[in-house]
Amino acid sequence: MYSKAPLSIWVTGASSGIGREVAEQLAGEGHNVYASARNAESLASLVHSAKGNVTAIPCDVSDDRAMADILSNYGIETLDSIFLCAGTCEYIDMPVLDIDMVRRVADTNYFGIVNSCIAALPLLRKSPNTTHIVGVGSMSSYLGFPRAEAYGASKAAMSYFLDSLRCDLVGEIDVTVVYPGFIKTPLTDKNDFPMPFLMTAEKAAEVILKKSSKRPLKISFPSRLHLLLQAMKVMPGLWYNTIAARMSRAQGGQQ
Numbered sequence: 001m002y003s004k005a006p007l008s009i010w011v012t013g014a015s016s017g018i019g020r021e022v023a024e025q026l027a028g029e030g031h032n033v034y035a036s037a038r039n040a041e042s043l044a045s046l047v048h049s050a051k052g053n054v055t056a057i058p059c060d061v062s063d064d065r066a067m068a069d070i071l072s073n074y075g076i077e078t079l080d081s082i083f084l085c086a087g088t089c090e091y092i093d094m095p096v097l098d099i100d101m102v103r104r105v106a107d108t109n110y111f112g113i114v115n116s117c118i119a120a121l122p123l124l125r126k127s128p129n130t131t132h133i134v135g136v137g138s139m140s141s142y143l144g145f146p147r148a149e150a151y152g153a154s155k156a157a158m159s160y161f162l163d164s165l166r167c168d169l170v171g172e173i174d175v176t177v178v179y180p181g182f183i184k185t186p187l188t189d190k191n192d193f194p195m196p197f198l199m200t201a202e203k204a205a206e207v208i209l210k211k212s213s214k215r216p217l218k219i220s221f222p223s224r225l226h227l228l229l230q231a232m233k234v235m236p237g238l239w240y241n242t243i244a245a246r247m248s249r250a251q252g253g254q255q
């Protein structure tokens, strides 16, 4: 459970996967949920199936201009919390470093977070409660991963942005960055490599909401993968020269 008191909460990435589960569970707790993604049909099905109050706000988080007034266009005057789950993943296919793809991924995963914060900050400031920004990052930003030049860098940028924003909002708005491991969603269904400790989106949303209720700076799960990757961070030679190199070769990287 995230909060006993009913709150006004905006969830992005709510048409599928983690964001949809977060929106459904928050609505089930009795919160007033505003749900965003590009796919209006999927949002309509969420509004229909949710056991609670969900309003669909279709939008593209990478569209700077449209995002600036998106919330006021829907008559929303105040927000208590936002869960920024919108994201995309595309992998680099060496030897091609595709600049359009790198920009596309950054537009959603990094600039989408910036646009969402710009849209929500005035409404969070109007709430009489201490408000809360929760952004979904990724463990891929802990270390360099094979083929994740675009995805991992966009996640490192968004988590740095939120960490920095936290410094400037201290005492006013709490900021939590979430670092999930592998979660079974349409995003990971495309992966053709082993995904250790894979979890369901339902379980991931439960963990995110329960831990977010305490408003920590960071949430990392599953803890076994988190600890394993933290160990690799203190042994970068082992990670880059042996393990990541082997993973890259297994995924068709350079021999």
Ligand SMILES: NC(=O)c1ccc[n+]([C@@H]2O[C@H](COP(=O)([O-])OP(=O)(O)OC[C@H]3O[C@@H](n4cnc5c(N)ncnc54)[C@H](OP(=O)(O)O)[C@@H]3O)[C@@H](O)[C@H]2O)c1
Pocket: 012, 013, 014, 015, 016, 017, 018, 019, 020, 036, 037, 038, 039, 040, 042, 059, 060, 061, 062, 085, 086, 087, 088, 089, 108, 112, 136, 137, 138, 139, 179, 180, 181, 182, 183, 184, 185, 186, 187, 188
């Ligand atoms: N699954 C994992 O293992 C995993 C691990 C670590 C982190 N994450 C992160 O968790 C978040 C949710 O991912 P997921 O696994 O649940 O993937 P997903 O099922 O593909 O969900 C992604 C969501 O983001 C929305 N979205 C994508 N681009 C958008 C855009 N430009 N504007 C607005 N909405 C957009 C999608 O909706 P529309 O297509 O309808 O717009 C969808 O609702 C992402 O930030 C992802 O990077 C996932």
